[in-house]
Amino acid sequence: MEHIISVTVENKFGVLSRVAGLFSGRGFNIESLSVAPTLDPSMSQMTIVTSGDERIVEQIVKQLNKLIDIIKVVDLSENEFVSRETALIKVHTRMEDRAEALRIVDIFRANIIDSTPGTYTIEVTGDPKKIEAIINLLQPLGIKELTRTGRVAVAREPIRTAAAQPKKIARE
Amino acid sequence: MKLTGSEIFIECLKKEGVKTIFALPGGVVLKIFDMLHQQKDVQVILTRHEQGAGHMAEGYAKATGKAGVCLVTSGPGMTNVITALADAYMDSVPLVCFSGQVPTSLIGNDAFQEADNVGLSRPCTKYNFLVKDVNDLAATIKEAFYIATTGRPGPVLVDIPKDVSMAKAEFVYPNSVSIRGYNPTYDGNKWQIKQAAEAIMKAKKPILYVGGGVVFSGAAQELLELAEMTQIPVDMTLMGLGAFPGEHPLSLGMMGMHGTYQANMAVHYSDLVIAVGARFDDRVTGKVSEFCPYAKIIHIDIDPTSIRKNINVDIPIVGDCKAVLRELNQILRATVNGEQKTLRKPWWDQIREWQTAHPLTYQQDADGPIKPQEVVKRLYELTKDRDPIVATDVGQHQMWAAQYFKLAKPNRWLTSGGLGTMGFGFPAAMGAQAAFPGRLVLCIAGDGSVQMNMQEMATAVVSKLPVKIIILNNRFHGMVRQWQDLFYEGRYASSYLDTTPDFVKLAEAYGAVGLRAKKVADLDAVLKEAIAVNGPVIVDVPTHPYENCYPMIPAGGCNHEMILEDPPELKKKMAGTPQVTPEDKDTILTA
Ligand SMILES: Cc1cc2nc3c(=O)[nH]c(=O)nc-3n(C[C@H](O)[C@H](O)[C@H](O)COP(=O)(O)OP(=O)(O)OC[C@H]3O[C@@H](n4cnc5c(N)ncnc54)[C@H](O)[C@@H]3O)c2cc1C
Ligand SMILES: Cc1ncc(C[n+]2csc(CCOP(=O)(O)OP(=O)(O)O)c2C)c(N)n1
Ligand SMILES: [Mg+2]
Numbered sequence: 001m002e003h004i005i006s007v008t009v010e011n012k013f014g015v016l017s018r019v020a021g022l023f024s025g026r027g028f029n030i031e032s033l034s035v036a037p038t039l040d041p042s043m044s045q046m047t048i049v050t051s052g053d054e055r056i057v058e059q060i061v062k063q064l065n066k067l068i069d070i071i072k073v074v075d076l077s078e079n080e081f082v083s084r085e086t087a088l089i090k091v092h093t094r095m096e097d098r099a100e101a102l103r104i105v106d107i108f109r110a111n112i113i114d115s116t117p118g119t120y121t122i123e124v125t126g127d128p129k130k131i132e133a134i135i136n137l138l139q140p141l142g143i144k145e146l147t148r149t150g151r152v153a154v155a156r157e158p159i160r161t162a163a164a165q166p167k168k169i170a171r172e
Numbered sequence: 173m174k175l176t177g178s179e180i181f182i183e184c185l186k187k188e189g190v191k192t193i194f195a196l197p198g199g200v201v202l203k204i205f206d207m208l209h210q211q212k213d214v215q216v217i218l219t220r221h222e223q224g225a226g227h228m229a230e231g232y233a234k235a236t237g238k239a240g241v242c243l244v245t246s247g248p249g250m251t252n253v254i255t256a257l258a259d260a261y262m263d264s265v266p267l268v269c270f271s272g273q274v275p276t277s278l279i280g281n282d283a284f285q286e287a288d289n290v291g292l293s294r295p296c297t298k299y300n301f302l303v304k305d306v307n308d309l310a311a312t313i314k315e316a317f318y319i320a321t322t323g324r325p326g327p328v329l330v331d332i333p334k335d336v337s338m339a340k341a342e343f344v345y346p347n348s349v350s351i352r353g354y355n356p357t358y359d360g361n362k363w364q365i366k367q368a369a370e371a372i373m374k375a376k377k378p379i380l381y382v383g384g385g386v387v388f389s390g391a392a393q394e395l396l397e398l399a400e401m402t403q404i405p406v407d408m409t410l411m412g413l414g415a416f417p418g419e420h421p422l423s424l425g426m427m428g429m430h431g432t433y434q435a436n437m438a439v440h441y442s443d444l445v446i447a448v449g450a451r452f453d454d455r456v457t458g459k460v461s462e463f464c465p466y467a468k469i470i471h472i473d474i475d476p477t478s479i480r481k482n483i484n485v486d487i488p489i490v491g492d493c494k495a496v497l498r499e500l501n502q503i504l505r506a507t508v509n510g511e512q513k514t515l516r517k518p519w520w521d522q523i524r525e526w527q528t529a530h531p532l533t534y535q536q537d538a539d540g541p542i543k544p545q546e547v548v549k550r551l552y553e554l555t556k557d558r559d560p561i562v563a564t565d566v567g568q569h570q571m572w573a574a575q576y577f578k579l580a581k582p583n584r585w586l587t588s589g590g591l592g593t594m595g596f597g598f599p600a601a602m603g604a605q606a607a608f609p610g611r612l613v614l615c616i617a618g619d620g621s622v623q624m625n626m627q628e629m630a631t632a633v634v635s636k637l638p639v640k641i642i643i644l645n646n647r648f649h650g651m652v653r654q655w656q657d658l659f660y661e662g663r664y665a666s667s668y669l670d671t672t673p674d675f676v677k678l679a680e681a682y683g684a685v686g687l688r689a690k691k692v693a694d695l696d697a698v699l700k701e702a703i704a705v706n707g708p709v710i711v712d713v714p715t716h717p718y719e720n721c722y723p724m725i726p727a728g729g730c731n732h733e734m735i736l737e738d739p740p741e742l743k744k745k746m747a748g749t750p751q752v753t754p755e756d757k758d759t760i761l762t763a
Contacts, residue, residue: 066476
C-alpha cells in the first residue's frame with residue numbers, strides 16, 4: 001500500500017543523501033521525494049511517497065526516526081491528509097490544436113504560464129489522478145516536455161502523530 | 173588562549189578520558205601527529221595497516237565498554253579502515269574514527285589522496301561529520317563520543333581537513349550534548365514490562381535468548397538474577413557469550429547455526445521466548461517462518477528498528493536491558509514463588525534429556541592427529557582461572573571457541589559476528605591488551621584468517637602487547653571446506669591453502685616467540701610455555717584437516733533440524749589419513 005511520510009529534518013548538508021541511502025541500502029521504494037525549507041531556517045521538510053506492506057512501512061518509519069538528523073516522522077497515511085502535486089507540461093500546439101489545448105486547461109483549472117507560436121506550457125496542480133488525466137488528454141497534441149514535483153502533503157486537522165499512537169503489535 | 177585544531181583534538185581526547193589511540197600517519201594528519209608526539213597523556217599505538225587500527229579500537233571498546241579511538245589519513249588510510257567501521261557497525265561497537273581530509277579549499281577537486289570520507293563511511297557508521305570550521309571541532313568531537321557510546325552503540329567518523337587541524341580557535345569543551353533528532357529510550361514502558369512479567373509467571377517452557385545488548389548494557393548481574401529467580405534456561409547468541417556464566421547450570425550454551433543441541437531444541441519448543449538485547453539474526457532464527465513456532469515472544473531492545481524487523485513479537489519493550497531487567501526483576505521478586513519450579517519441572521526434564529542425548533562431542537585419539545576442539549578445551553582448562561580475554565577470527569575455529577571456551581563474565585569475548593571479518597581476532601586482541609596490559613589475552617585464530625592482519629605482529633612486538641595467538645591450523649579455509657563437503661559434493665574450490673608460512677619462523681621473523689604442538693600429548697606443555705612468555709607468541713597447532721563443526725543448521729533450515737555429525741561418506745574421510753590427499757588438492761587445481 002502507498003504511504004505518504006512527512007519528515008522534518010535538520011537543514012544540514014548531507015541529510016538528503018542519508019535519507020536516499022537509507023532507502024536504497026535497505027531496498028525500500030521511493031516513489032517521490034520532495035524537500036523544501038520550513039519557517040524555521042534550521043529545518044527542512046521532506047515528503048516521501050513510498051509503498052510496502054505494514055511491516056515494511058513500520059521499518060521505514062523506524063529507520064527514518066533512527067537517523068540522527070531526522071527530527072520528526074509522521075506517516076500521514078494513518079490519518080486523513082490532503083496532498084497535491086504540480087506538473088509543468090509543454091505541449092506542441094499547431095494552429096488548429098490551440099483551442100483544444102485551451103479547453104483542456106480550462107476544464108482542469110490549469111494555467112498557461114508560457115506560450116510560443118508552436119507551444120503552450122501548462123501548469124496544473126492536483127492529486128495524482130488529476131495530473132494523469134490531463135496528461136492523457138494532452139498526449140494526442142504531442143507533449144514536448146513534462147516535469148512533476150512529486151507530492152507534498154499535510155494532515156487534515158486534527159492531527160495525531162505516529163509517535164502518539166502506538167500501533168497494536170500482534171504476532172501473526 | 174587559542175589552540176590549533178590539532179591541539180584541540182588532543183584536549184578533547186583528554187576530556188573524554190582517552191588514554192590510547194590506534195593510528196597510522198599520512199600527509200594531511202601530520203600536524204595532528206606532530207602534536208601527539210609532543211605530549212604524554214594520550215598514547216599512540218602505531219599500527220601497520222589501518223584495518224588493524226580499526227579492529228584494535230574495536231577490541232579496546234569491547235573489552236572496556238568505552239569508545240575505541242583510531243586515527244587514519246585521507247584517501248587510502250580511510251578506505252583501509254572501512255572494513256573495521258563496517259564490522260563495528262554490524263556488531264554495535266562504540267568507536268570514534270578520526271580521518272584526515274585534504275584542505276577544505278581542495279575538497280571536491282580530486283586532490284592528492286582525496287576520498288569522499290563522509291560518503292564512503294555513511295552506510296557503515298552510526299553517524300559521521302566533516303568538520304569545516306575549527307570553531308566547530310570541539311563540539312563535534314563531543315557529539316561524536318556521545319553518539320558512539322549512547323543508545324545502540326556504533327562507530328562514528330570525524331573527518332578533519334588539514335587546514336582545520338592547523339587553524340586556531342578558542343578551546344571550549346561543551347559540558348553536555350543535546351541533539352534534537354537523537355533521544356535514545358532507556359526506560360521501558362511500564363505497562364509492557366508488567367505484561368512481560370505476567371507472561372513469565374505463566375510460561376511452562378520459557379527460554380531466555382540473550383544477545384550482545386546485555387553485554388553493552390552491563391546487565392549481566394540483572395540477567396543472572398532474573399534467570400536464577402525464575403529458573404529459566406539461558407541461550408546465548410555468539411555475541412551474547414559471557415553475558416551469562418557459561419558453566420552455570422541454567423546455561424544451555426550458544427544457540428543458532430552452530431549452537432548446542434539443547435539450546436536450539438529449547439528455543440524451538442518453548443512457549444515463551446524472552447529475547448534480551450538480541451536482534452533475531454538469520455544465523456539464529458534459521459527459517460524465519462518456523463522460528464519458535466509455539467512461543468509468545470518478548471523482545472527487549474534499545475533500538476526500535478530491531479523489534480519486528482525479522483520476527484513479529486507479542487510484547488515489544490524498547491529500552492536499555494539493564495533498566496528494563498531491573499524493573500522486571502522488581503515485579504517478579506514480589507510474585508515468584510515455588511510454583512514456577514513445579515510448573516517447569518517437565519520442561520527442565522526435557523532439556524536435561526536433550527542435553528544428555530546430544531552433548532557437544534568429538535573424538536580425540538591419544539596418538540591421532542590433534543582435534544581442534546581438544547585445543548580449545550585444553551586452553552580453556554589451563555587458563556580459566558586467569559579470567560582471560562578471548563578473541564577469535566572467523567571460521568570453524570571461531571565456532572569451536574564459542575562452543576568450548578565457557579566464559580564466566582562479559583567483555584571477555586572479542587569476535588566478529590555480524591560482518592564475520594577474517595583478520596579481526598589478532599588486532600582486536602591487541603586492542604584489549606592495550607587496555608589491560610596485565611591481563612591474559614588469547615586469540616584463537618585460523619590459519620587463513622590470521623594471515624589477513626599478520627602485519628600487526630610488528631605492532632605487537634614494538635608496542636609490547638603480549639597477545640598469545642593459538643592457530644588451529646587445518647591448512648584449509650575450514651568453514652568453506654565444510655560447506656563444500658556438505659553442500660557442494662566435496663569439490664574444494666579455493667578452500668585448500670596449500671602453502672601457509674611456517675608460523676613459528678614467521679613469529680620469530682617479527683621478533684616474537686613461535687611454538688608448535690605436534691602431538692596431543694604436547695598440547696598442555698606448549699600452551700603453558702606460551703602463556704608463560706612475557707611477549708607476543710604464536711602457537712601453531714596442526715589440526716585434523718577434515719574435522720567439521722557440529723551441530724549445524726543448514727542456512728535457512730529449522731532450529732530443531734540440526735546435522736549432528738558427518739554423513740557416512742565424510743566419516744570415511746575422517747578415518748583415513750589425516751593428510752590432505754592428492755585428489756583433494758587436484759580438485760583445487762581444476763576448480
Ligand atoms: C561463521 C559465523 C557463524 C556464526 N554462527 C552463529 C551461531 O551459530 N549462533 C549465533 O548466535 N550467532 C552466530 N553468528 C553471529 C551472527 O551472525 C550474529 O552476529 C549474531 O547472532 C548476532 O547476535 P545478537 O543477536 O546478540 O546481536 P548483536 O549484533 O550483538 O546486537 C545487539 C542487539 O542488542 C541491542 N542493544 C544494544 N545495546 C543495548 C542496550 N543497552 N540495551 C538493550 N539492547 C541493546 C541492539 O540494538 C541489537 O539489536 C555467526 C557468525 C559467523 C561469522
Ligand atoms: C574477509 C573475509 N573474506 C572471506 C570470508 C569468508 N570465509 C568465512 S570463513 C572462511 C575460512 C576461514 O579460514 P580459517 O581462518 O583458516 O578458519 P577455519 O575455518 O579453517 O577454522 C572464509 C574464507 C570472510 N568471512 N571474511
Ligand atoms: Mg583453517
